[in-house]
Amino acid sequence: MADCEKxxxxxxxxxxxxxxxxxxxxxxxxxxxxxxxxxxLVGLAPVKQRIREIAALLLVDRVRKRMALSAEAPTLHxxxxxxxxxxxxxxxxxxxxxxxxxxxxxRGHLVSVTRDDLVxxxxxxxxxxxxxxxxxxxxxxxxxxxxxxxxxxxxxxxYGQEAIEILLQVMENxxxxxxxxxxxxxxxxxxxxxxxxxxxxxxxxHIDFPDFSDDELFRIAEMMLAKQNYRLSSxxxxxxxxxxxxxxxxxxxxxxxxxxxxxxxxxxxxANRHMAADRMVTVADLMTIDAPDILxxxxxxxxxxxxxxxx
Amino acid sequence: xxxxxxxxxxxxxxxxxxxxxxxxxxxDKGWAVNLxxxxxxxxxxxxxxxxxxxxxxxxxxxxxxxxxRECRKVYGGRHYIRLSAFDASHGCESVKLSIIVDRxxxxxxxxxxxxxxxxxxxxxxxxxxxxxxxxGERYRN
Numbered sequence: 001m002a003d004c005e006k007x008x009x010x011x012x013x014x015x016x017x018x019x020x021x022x023x024x025x026x027x028x029x030x031x032x033x034x035x036x037x038x039x040x041l042v043g044l045a046p047v048k049q050r051i052r053e054i055a056a057l058l059l060v061d062r063v064r065k066r067m068a069l070s071a072e073a074p075t076l077h078x079x080x081x082x083x084x085x086x087x088x089x090x091x092x093x094x095x096x097x098x099x100x101x102x103x104x105x106x107r108g109h110l111v112s113v114t115r116d117d118l119v120x121x122x123x124x125x126x127x128x129x130x131x132x133x134x135x136x137x138x139x140x141x142x143x144x145x146x147x148x149x150x151x152x153x154x155x156x157x158x159y160g161q162e163a164i165e166i167l168l169q170v171m172e173n174x175x176x177x178x179x180x181x182x183x184x185x186x187x188x189x190x191x192x193x194x195x196x197x198x199x200x201x202x203x204x205x206h207i208d209f210p211d212f213s214d215d216e217l218f219r220i221a222e223m224m225l226a227k228q229n230y231r232l233s234s235x236x237x238x239x240x241x242x243x244x245x246x247x248x249x250x251x252x253x254x255x256x257x258x259x260x261x262x263x264x265x266x267x268x269x270x271a272n273r274h275m276a277a278d279r280m281v282t283v284a285d286l287m288t289i290d291a292p293d294i295l296x297x298x299x300x301x302x303x304x305x306x307x308x309x310x311x
Numbered sequence: 312x313x314x315x316x317x318x319x320x321x322x323x324x325x326x327x328x329x330x331x332x333x334x335x336x337x338x339d340k341g342w343a344v345n346l347x348x349x350x351x352x353x354x355x356x357x358x359x360x361x362x363x364x365x366x367x368x369x370x371x372x373x374x375x376x377x378x379x380r381e382c383r384k385v386y387g388g389r390h391y392i393r394l395s396a397f398d399a400s401h402g403c404e405s406v407k408l409s410i411i412v413d414r415x416x417x418x419x420x421x422x423x424x425x426x427x428x429x430x431x432x433x434x435x436x437x438x439x440x441x442x443x444x445x446x447g448e449r450y451r452n
Contacts, residue, residue, distance in 0.1 A: 107370045135378070139371025177373040 019063050028101050030055055037094055041087060042223065043216035050207050051091070051098070058102045073176040075204040076104060079147075079193075080183040082209025085255030088183045089145065091209075095181065096141040105179055107139035115149040118163040126159040130166045138177045147182035148192035168198045212255050214244045221259050225289065230267070235291035239300070246299050262297065269293040312420030314352050317393065317409035327376070330394070330412055335372040337396035342407055343367045344375050345397060346382050348390045350449040352418070352439050359393060379412065387413050389450040415441075415450035 025031060034055065037048060057074075064070045076099065080088040093110050100108025117133055120126035134142065144150070150167075152158040171180050182199070184192070186208065193200040212220065218241055225231060232240060247258060270293045274281050294300075315321055325333070337344050344366050347359035362382045366375055375394075382392055392413035397404040419440035426434045441449040 109370055135366065135369050135374035138369065138374040138377070174373065174377070177371065 019067075021059065021063070024063060025059060028059065028103075030059070030098065030101055033094065033098050033101060037091075040223075041090065042219045043212050044087060044091075044209065047087075047091060047207055047209055050205065051095070054205060055098060055102070058099075058104060062102060074104075075175060075202065076179045077171055077203045078179075078181045078205040078207060079189060079199075079203045080181060080207050080209060081186040081189045083185060083211055083255060085257030085259075086209035086211060087256065088209055089143070091207075092141065092143045092181050092183065096179075099141065099179060105140050109137075109140035110143055111137040111140060112143040112145060114145050115160065118144070118150065118167075119159050121159075123159075126162040127166060130163045134166070134170050134178065138174070141179045141181060143181045143183065146184045148184050148188045151192055151195055153191075153195060164196060164199075168202065171202050214241070214248060217244045217248075217256070217259050220256050221263060224260060224263055228267075229287060230289055231287055233288050233290045236289050236294055239291045239294040243294055243297055243300055250299065262294075262299075263289075265297070266293040269296055312418055314391065314411065314414065314418060316354065317395075317411055319410055324414070325410065325412065330379070330410070331372045331376050333408070333410060334375045334394070337408055338369060338372060338375075340396075340398070340407070341400065342396040342398045343404070344369070345395050346375075346378055346392065347395065348382060348386045348392045350390045350415075350446060351442055352391060353421075353437065353442070359391075362392075365397060383413055388416055390415065417450065 034048075034052060037051065041048070058076075061070060061074055078095070080092065082088055089112065092112070096105065096108050096110040099105045111133065113133055118126070118130045120129045150160040150164055152160055167180065170178060182189070182203065193203075218237075221240060221244070222232070243262065244259070247253060247262065266289050270289055273290075273293065274285060313320075319325060334344055345364075346362035348362060349356060349359040363378060366378070369375060379392070379394070386392060390413075391411055393409060394412045395409040396407050398407045399405075421437045421439050424436040424438055426436065428434060
């Protein structure tokens with residue numbers, strides 16, 4: 001009752017005062033993070049959209065809190081699902097920064113773990129290990145990669161269950177201290193959530209990372225090369241486009257990660273080409289990836305044939 | 312008799328919120344925070360039992376508070392719980408801050424014992440009434 005009155009009083013006190021959400025937005029420095037997100041991450045439109053939505057929600061929530069309109073800390077635990085190489089870890093890092101700017105985590109660091117870091121080897125080993133990690137992550141974001149490995153369906157005495165129970169408890173009771181992000185491949189995360197309903201209900205935001213289109217992959221390749229001070233010759237660009245189209249059709253395609261590996265091999269071939277040529281090289285030579293470096297790939301040579309290609 | 316050891320011990324007991332702020336101060340200084348407990352209040356009892364290992368790589372006070380709450384669940388109200396912060400920057404761990412964060416409800420205090428020896432010499436001993444009982448039973452009502 002007293003609380004009601006207090007809230008009421010607070011509300012009437014600021015009723016006349018309007019809030020400029022734009023100014024509020026500028027004050028947090030969120031704009032620069034979202035812009036950087038747009039600039040650094042190619043594609044991923046639905047993901048960026050969701051992040052903007054979450055940011056807007058949190059910003060409004062913060063203003064509401066200041067006006068004593070809401071008291072509960074919102075649930076911020078998230079799950080990132082998507083195929084390999086779609087940028088889940090990269091976005092998680094940004095998310096930690098974003099939540100820090102908004103004041104929803106106090107430190108803004110990201111602790112990235114897998115099953116190994118949480119689950120022990122023998123009875124009584126798991127709880128202290130999990131707690132240690134949780135303590136480390138407090139005030140920041142705990143990123144659990146390939147979270148479904150925590151739950152081993154075939155072995156009911158697996159210690160993973162113990163880690164899950166501790167996690168769930170902390171996720172519920174210490175929402176203001178820690179944000180947990182679970183990540184993994186879509187289908188397996190679905191099974192994981194189905195067998196651990198506790199997780200599904202505690203995770204507020206499910207974000208699905210779509211695969212990249214071939215155009216987006218090409219732009220990613222260009223950005224990766226630019227970061228390492230390489231550039232593509234125009235024939236090489238055409239070759240790379242052909243390579244991407246071909247590679248996407250083949251099994252074990254891991255989106256941006258496959259592209260990164262392909263570029264690493266192209267660099268290797270470029271270096272070998274210059275070594276074998278036995279003549280003076282210019283700076284431009286050292287910076288340019290040429291068509292042969294890409295065309296030599298097995299993906300293009302075995303054009304049309306089935307079977308996984310790794311080179 | 313209220314035991315006064317470490318920082319702030321002449322002030323009223325700190326609230327959890329105040330303790331948390333102290334812990335965050337320690338962490339921001341780069342010190343490792345440690346929890347210890349004992350039921351022997353003698354001032355020369357320096358080495359208390361450790362509650363887990365010192366927390367070296369926590370970034371936020373809430374992690375320490377989590378352990379503190381756990382420790383208090385077990386020993387609160389019947390042991391002294393001390394929070395100490397260690398600074399390792401000198402090359403060895405040295406205590407920078409030490410606060411008693413939980414104490415027994417009843418603190419019976421000390422008896423001063425005088426022993427008369429040769430001549431008119433007197434040697435003094437302080438003896439905690441609590442230690443008349445066995446360990447673990449001392450502050451049980």
